Amino acid sequence: MRARAIMVLGTGSHVGKSLLTAALCRIFAQHGYRVAPFKSQNMSLNSAATVEGLEIGRAQALQAEAAGVAASVHMNPILIKPSGDHSSQVVVRGKIWGRVTAAEYHRRRIQELLPVVQESYDILASQYEVIVLEGAGSPAEINLKQHDIVNMRMAEMADAKCLLVGDIDRGGVFASLLGTLELLEPEERKRVRGFAINKFRGDASLLKPGVEMIEDRVQRLCLGVVPWLPSLMLEEEDSLGLPPSTQSQWPIAQTRNSEDRPLRIAVIGLPSFSNFTDFDSLRAEPSVSLLFCRTAEEIAQADVVILPGSKQTVDDLLWMKRSGLDVAILRYAPTGLVVGICGGMQMLGETIEDPSGMEHEGSVAALGLLPIRTIMQMEKVTRNAQGEMAEAVLFGQPLKDAKLDGYEIHIGHTEYKAGAKHFSILSADRSASAGKDGCISADTTIFGTYLHGIFDDDSFRHQFLGAARAYYKLSAPRELNLWKQLREDSLNRLAREVEKALDMRAIFDWAGLPYTVPVSEDTSALSQNEGVTQ
Template sequence: MRTHAIMVLGTSSHVGKSLLTAALCRIFAQHGYRVAPFKSQNMSLNSAVTPDGLEIGRAQALQAEAAGILPSVHMNPILLKPGGDMTSQIIVRGKIWGKLSASEYYLRRVNELLPTVCESYEILAAQNDVIVLEGAGSPAEINLKEHDIVNMRMAGIADAACLLLGDIDRGGVFGSLLGTFELLDPHERDRIAGFLINKFRGDVQLLEPGIRMIEERLGKPCLGVVPYLPGLSLDEEDSLGMPSFDSEHSAAWSISSNPSRPLRIAVIALPSFSNFTDFDALRAEPSVFIRFCRNPEELVHADVIIIPGSKQTAHDLAWMHSLGLGKRIVDHACKGLVVGICGGMQMLGNEIHDPHEMEHAASIPGLGLLAIQTTMQPQKITRISSGYLVARSLFGQPISNLQIAGYEIHVGDTTYLKGAKPFANLSTESGDGTFLDGCIAHDNRTFGTYLHGLFDDDIFRHAFLNAARAFYRLEALHQRNYWKKQREASLDRLTEAVRTAIDIPHLFRLVNLPCNSQSHTERQP
């Protein structure tokens, strides 16, 4: 390969590989190098759309953002989107390639895709000085190693120095580091440059004896201890990062006559919940309390109910019907506010047809709150879109003619029925004309849209919250969070924590690059 490479491996999923990769991308960029992230194969229901309308894992989009570059499909050439029937939709270079069971994919098809993976890596390598690769799960998953194209085989192809990351917050970090290392083949162990401990709380001096002992057992150095960083609000790759509701928050969900109270938003935690990062910006608002709900009782006292995106829309709709969630949402819409995003909007319509059996073998009735119906199609629509609301109001409350923006990832073709009111008039970045999106109920209490990322825009989000608060006769926002600034600050905070924790000159030696004087402090405006 023609570039310098370093790879982040983990002892398991959700140990912090994605965020460490983002931090390393930012560090190399701050030192003046052209850097790009790369993950050959990603399994996630959180995805993003590149500027040219192709689908990749959301983590790689965040890593590109950290590097200060646009996301590319070559950063994540294979994306697996698991379904509810023990199969996954296989996305290759941003487009649907097929739908396979895990055994079909790993035993028969994964090696078929290796040349595509290598070609994408070569394209990035030719354009950049350094590539920061991310592994998946653990490199010690010995049942899958023979067909691995994302961990040690990819490290060998890229000739990458590897960092092994363990999560101490879960407990058992030394055992997980040692166990992972012992299950690697000798030539794979040689590629491990050292290990890092992530999410540490407390006095590092108390950790030192364990670090020295595990260094002796592994014969590898500890390259750093990264502290636990609460409240980063950066994109999670999987649902393990979704917050839970506990008794500590129950007071915020009770009845209150205080007009300055938080707005209570219930998000339906669907079995195939996709793109739950849609709600990160709302969660960060001081005037909002969000609860992820799985049964009708949890919806009591909600002001706004949101049905999110779904990888298996028809199955998740049937699941809601079976639990009585659908009826509770319809009842709520008679007096409260309801929003549907992507698959959630499809569920709010009259019916979902699936003639090609993309997700379901038959038609299924929707909740009937929007005058639309959806037909599932083999082709997936992926695009970045922006435009304006058709009506200058939200929930019956007047607002200015705000611009909205987001990205679409869906397989359904939605048509308007008699009396339907579109939500927005949009266009794509390629300028292929305008098109209508979404729908508003006749009573203005319910709306749906295909736009993911709708709430990321500060102006629209604050208008949305004020309209909902006005509907319930609550006071207007006293405090506002500015999401884009917060994300940038979070990336800087993450990067500085990693920079402080590790030996930066040693990091650059691992990739055979000079640690030049163009430091991050010199690059700040």
């Protein structure tokens, strides 16, 4: 039996489509249905490795987690990773398809990629009862609709009932809802069964007249108003969700020399920053103050400087040199702690060579803080991996548990110079040995690794923070998070609030499925008490 399809469309980018899709996946799963997410085309520098060792958008991995199923490459068959202002790397079914300009991609995607999208969707639809699709940007981009394979063409292909979502936090939500529907063709408009308003904060009574007027104007019902949900420990789809660092230095209270002050972590805000979600778990720790920084002043005041992953490693390295951040890092390194993740590790080495022009043709001198050299290659490495540190010592502090867990997504091959010490030994996909990973300085104050997601592991993150604080003679953290539990709690909170806010009976009816109103904890407790009394 082919799955029923519900689609979440947005009036624009960053209106909350990804998290609402995740919420619907969790709600359908909680009601006992086999559900999977799907987004035919995703543009993002945040990606994840599937169990097959293939690359998909990070948002679809989160949505699969919400649905309680393993992430599959079929949930996001096309991933576009911008390489600059005019070109992008296109990943199809988890593998590099090519590097093309926007114009080239628009010309080719209908003929060459629509069949791939159709096949992936059909595979999922044959395996699940419900598919929750996510659109991209707005379905009303009239200059792009002719070659669209992610919004209304996909809705037709899946025969999906659509929910249109507007973001009131940005302002102009009624105009954006009306404008989107007006720009759709009549047959497309019929697929939009209702709309919702997202990220609301304030007095709901002030919103009611506008909702009633727009319902009358568009002849569609508002299925609900979703409240602003602060402090969700869930990643945004792309760097629009990245909180910018507007400070030139840490607050004075955090620079005082007290033993219980927060550990100051500076993550370099590279222009082609990829997988910024690597640091969500660190940002959430009570004992940490983390900034995404672009100034020498922030680096000078940091306790730990992290060079993150990059889609354009050499270009970002050259940007650091033009900005003087390379000099700031080299001045900082002799007395501080430095970490490189993926492309950031490559920058910490001596040279980065790109003979095939995968990112930036030629050879460039790197920072020289680790005795390694990297050669860019045509084949991308994408896999989940686990292992352990070569030595259970970090920042001069012994560790009780040296195990590591994460995933690799990179095109570089790193070679070790004489005397270099590797950081860890990994096993790809928890089976065959993948050998050496990363590099660590002799005094263990500088290390690099290809592992993304390394800080999501509670044991490693807790020991990392403990070792860094001990290095600076700061007190041990008074409180430590359990990250995976926080994420699970956040997914359940998201689903609970969305289920309360939206007319879920209508959404389930669109899918032809019965809906049972959840019994609240208060109602459940009351029923139990009444039973005891009787």
